[in-house]
Amino acid sequence: MFVTTAGRTNEEMIEKAKDLAEILEIPYFPRKKKSISKVQKEADSSCLVVGKERLELYNQEHQEPFFFHPNSAMFRIKRLLKGEHDPLIEASGLSRGMSLLDCTLGLASDAIVAGFVVGNEGAVTGIEGQKYLAYLVKEGLQLWDPGHEEIEAAMKRVRVMNTFSLDFLKSQPSASFDCVYFDPMFEESILESDGIKSLGHFALHYDLNEETVHQALRVCKKRVILKDHFRSQRFEQYGFNIFRRKTAKFHFGILEK
Secondary structure: OEEEEOOOOOHHHHHHHHHHHHHHOOOEOOOOOOOHHHHHHHHOOOEEEEOOOOEEEEOOOOOOOEOOOOOOHHHHHHHHHOOOOOHHHHHHOOOOOOEEEEOOOOOOHHHHHHHHHHOOOOEEEEEOOOHHHHHHHHHHHHHOOOOOHHHHHHHHOEEEEOOOHHHHHHHOOOOOEEEEEEOOOHHHHHHHOHHHHHHHHOOOOOOOOHHHHHHHHHHEEEEEEEEEEOOOOHHHHOOOEEEOOOOOOEEEEEEEO
8 A cells, every 4th residue: 555646736735645654654656647557556556545635545456446425324314304214223222422333334324323313422433444444434534524514523423443343342341332333234235336336445344253242242231233134144143133124135133231
């Protein structure tokens, strides 16, 4: 991985790229009016591109970049503001002042919705093991302008941790979060969304196991929530009660403390 700038650059962007390279401990390569693919070929590496308004993550073998966007969180929050329901919020039982640990942060869409519901009195922490993706999402949550005050506030409530879920769970005191959330469907949802397919080249994928579920139960105060395909065997395997949704491709499973 290396850092460079967008094609039309300036001194401010160059300095930002150099600072980012230092933060992430990776090289800075000057763009010199070369195409991204040419710079990548010379460096034999994927790259982060610092633009005027956003960061972009380019996989070495694919031309489609990934950049942060709140994605489905925007229309989900607007529905909640109209008094409509959200499946995750119903399954989790989240309300103002509560706390959520999202063990599969990805694009942070679920974490943003949770941040809206728990409000300033609550807390949302998201885990992302891929350090470049974690940095890009962390920056995006703070800098993206959704043009909506309440959505912006919800985004800024999400705390991003660059670590692995099991390691983080083991490090936490018992009953330290109201709810712990897993979405192993994240990989499948990437493949179904044209706008974020490129993220699939960077995201880390792993399956649940007994130890992770055990630690999640220890760390939660109220419940562990699992989002998964309606045919998934994980619900039965780990003892989740299924919160079924008619015509939906996925259900939510609940493990009460």
